[in-house]
Amino acid sequence: MEKVTFPNGLRVLMEKQDHVRSVSFGFWIKSGSAYETAAENGVSHFMEHMAFKGTAEKSARQIAEEMDAIGGQMNAYTAKEYTCYYGRTLTEHLEKAFSILAGMVTRPKLDPGDIQTEKSVIMEEISMTEDMPEDRVVENQYAGVWRKSSYGRPILGTRESLRRIGRGELKRVLRKRYSPDRVVAAVCGNFCREQFLELAHRFFGGQRKGPALVDDCRMAYTRSCVLQEEDQEQTHICLCLPGLDSLSPQLQPLNVLNLVTGGSTSSRLFQRLREELGLAYSVDSGTTAYLSGGLFEIQTAVSPETAERTVEEILKTLEALKTGVSSTEFSRAREQLKAGLVMGMESTSSRVGHMGRNELLKGRVLTEDELLERINSVTIEEVNQVANQIFDLSRLSVSVVGPKLNPSFYEAIGGV
Numbered sequence: 001m002e003k004v005t006f007p008n009g010l011r012v013l014m015e016k017q018d019h020v021r022s023v024s025f026g027f028w029i030k031s032g033s034a035y036e037t038a039a040e041n042g043v044s045h046f047m048e049h050m051a052f053k054g055t056a057e058k059s060a061r062q063i064a065e066e067m068d069a070i071g072g073q074m075n076a077y078t079a080k081e082y083t084c085y086y087g088r089t090l091t092e093h094l095e096k097a098f099s100i101l102a103g104m105v106t107r108p109k110l111d112p113g114d115i116q117t118e119k120s121v122i123m124e125e126i127s128m129t130e131d132m133p134e135d136r137v138v139e140n141q142y143a144g145v146w147r148k149s150s151y152g153r154p155i156l157g158t159r160e161s162l163r164r165i166g167r168g169e170l171k172r173v174l175r176k177r178y179s180p181d182r183v184v185a186a187v188c189g190n191f192c193r194e195q196f197l198e199l200a201h202r203f204f205g206g207q208r209k210g211p212a213l214v215d216d217c218r219m220a221y222t223r224s225c226v227l228q229e230e231d232q233e234q235t236h237i238c239l240c241l242p243g244l245d246s247l248s249p250q251l252q253p254l255n256v257l258n259l260v261t262g263g264s265t266s267s268r269l270f271q272r273l274r275e276e277l278g279l280a281y282s283v284d285s286g287t288t289a290y291l292s293g294g295l296f297e298i299q300t301a302v303s304p305e306t307a308e309r310t311v312e313e314i315l316k317t318l319e320a321l322k323t324g325v326s327s328t329e330f331s332r333a334r335e336q337l338k339a340g341l342v343m344g345m346e347s348t349s350s351r352v353g354h355m356g357r358n359e360l361l362k363g364r365v366l367t368e369d370e371l372l373e374r375i376n377s378v379t380i381e382e383v384n385q386v387a388n389q390i391f392d393l394s395r396l397s398v399s400v401v402g403p404k405l406n407p408s409f410y411e412a413i414g415g416v
Contacts, residue, residue, distance in 0.1 A: 001355065001365060004197060009181025010204045013355045013365065014196060015188045017348055023094050023189030024348040025196075026086030027105055028356035031177035033155045034080040034217040034290070042122070042157015043165050045078040047173045049122060051085065051104040052076070053114040060114075063100055072097045078155055081217075081290060082360055088349060091190045095199060102203035105178065110167050119162055126156050133401045134301065136228070137236040141297075141399035144224030145240060150217050151290065179210025184360045188352040219292035224397040225414025227405050235307040235402030236299075239314060239413075241395055243287055243294030247362065252337075252374050253382040254287055254296070254390065259333035260325050260383075261285045261317070262298055266332060268317050273300065279310045291361060296390050304403050311398075311413065318391045325387070330380045338375050341368070 001015040031044045054060045067074055072089035074097070085105055089097035129135050139154055146152030157165075185200050221242045244251055262269035262285030273280045283300040302310045325333075344350045345368050358365045366374075398414040 001367070002193075003359070003365075006180065006201070006205060008205070008207055009179075009209050010200065010207075011184045011359055012197060012200050013184060013186040013359055014191075014193060015351060015355065016191070016193070017189050017351075020190050020348060022088060022090050022348065023187060023191045024086070024088045024352045025094070025098060025101075025185070025187040025189075026084055026352060026356055027101070028184040028186065028360040029083045029085075029105075029178055030081070030182040030215070030360060031083045031173060032079050032081045033153055033157075034150050034292075035177070035213075035215050036150060036153070038150075038153065039161065039164060040169055041153045041161040042155070043169050043173050044083055044177070045155050045157065046118070046122060046162070046165055047108075047170055047178075048076050048078045048083050048085075049118045050110055050115065050170060051108045053111065053118060054109045055103045055107045056109055057103065057107070058100075063104065067097065067100055070096050072100075074101055080151055080155060082357070084353075084356065086349070086353070094191055095195065098196075098199045099203075102199070106203050106207070108174070110170055110174075112167055115167060115170070119165070122156060122162060123159060126154075126159065126162075129156065133230075133232060133234075133236045134299070137238045137399050137401045138297075138299065140226040140228060140401070141224070141238045141240055141397065144226040144399060145221050145295070145397045146219060147224070148220040148222060149292075151219050151292070176210055176213060180204050180207045181209045184356050186352045186356040186359070188348040188355065217292060219290065221293065221295075221395075223395060223415045224399070225411050226399045227407060227410055228401045229403065229405045230401065231403050232401075234301040235304045235400060235405075236301045237307060237311060237402075238297060238299045238399040239311070240295045240297045240397050240399075241390055241392065243296040243390065244289055245293050246289040246291055248289070250382070250386050250389075251287075251289060252378050253386045255337055256330065256333045256375075256378055256383050257321070257325070257387055257390070258285050258287050258296070259336050260329045261321060264333070264336055268321065268329075269298065269314065272313060272317060273310060277313065279303075279306050279313070283314075307400070307402065308406065308409050311410075315393060315396075315413070318393065321387050322391050324384045325380065327380060330383060334375060334378060338372060341371055341375070 004012045070093040074087040076085040288295045
């Protein structure tokens with residue numbers, strides 16, 4: 001992989017894969033909900049939507065038709081710490097696809113009428129999320145444990161905050177957050193190096209650095225119990241504990257522990273809750289790691305009658321893991337982690353995403369060999385150490401959405 005930094009701060013990452021006939025590329029921008037105030041919550045996601053509403057030169061329909069005409073693909077998403085616009089096309093159509101996507105990012109029209117239309121679309125997106133208890137239980141959890149931090153606010157914003165967002169707020173985001181020194185342009189696949197650099201210079205080279213910004217978005221974990229009672233078939237449960245930040249040297253041991261806990265079908269939670277007791281169709285654990293901190297999460301959905309027993313079984317499993325994982329569990333999980341990395345990195349889309357995210361947030365992109373070396377160096381002692389560190393149930397938080405909830409049971413678990 002080659003890195004070129006422009007005088008205005010734009011970083012360009014390039015990795016050649018000459019055996020393919022296509023190219024994946026994108027723009028990773030340091031604009032996300034973690035950098036927003038409560039008053040402007042949702043503006044980063046709103047800006048992402050508006051990029052697809054057209055530029056001074058092209059309407060939204062023209063953009064869609066021109067990308068379809070070359071068989072290209074494009075999309076975008078907003079996260080808490082960044083926004084990503086990405087595309088994929090045949091090698092011979094790279095200039096056209098790049099020009100379409102870069103034009104959307106650098107010259108969005110921000111038409112007042114389109115802003116009102118898209119505001120209604122995002123309101124519907126919020127409603128859609130509210131209709132999905134498996135999403136709502138997680139959002140409630142974040143709002144509880146991170147209630148003293150911007151990380152606790154929803155990426156989509158709220159209906160109240162969206163009503164305050166207009167063209168002025170969107171232009172400020174474009175000026176402050178989309179400046180070239182906060183952008184990484186990355187490409188992976190079969191492409192011409194000189195052409196990609198010329199395209200990056202054409203669309204970003206003439207831009208100036210943005211104002212100096214302090215991204216003060218420190219995370220503060222507060223133990224929480226959030227219960228939302230409503231009539232539905234299942235009780236959705238999300239348990240969490242303070243995790244690790246994305247720069248922690250313990251992250252790979254934690255990833256191994258996650259696979260032993262609930263991140264695979266051979267995990268202790270899956271085998272216990274589904275295969276042995278038949279309490280749940282699925283149970284998952286996962287790590288959420290941001291620059292300022294993270295969470296270890298466990299999520300499942302079960303019959304209301306067995307919800308409390310399910311929680312008790314989860315807690316027993318976590319306590320048991322503090323006595324140590326077996327050598328068989330350790331070896332199996334470490335191989336799973338390695339296989340997931342290698343197979344994932346065989347896609348140019350995955351590779352370019354890895355490049356863009358890590359350069360933007362961490363300032364460095366580890367190679368596949370370096371990542372494998374880190375996983376191979378994990379010891380069973382490190383996994384057991386992180387289990388005792390993370391699975392401190394005196395710090396447990398709980399979020400539940402479902403019928404006939406017993407507040408005293410869950411509040412005792414959540415420390416209320």
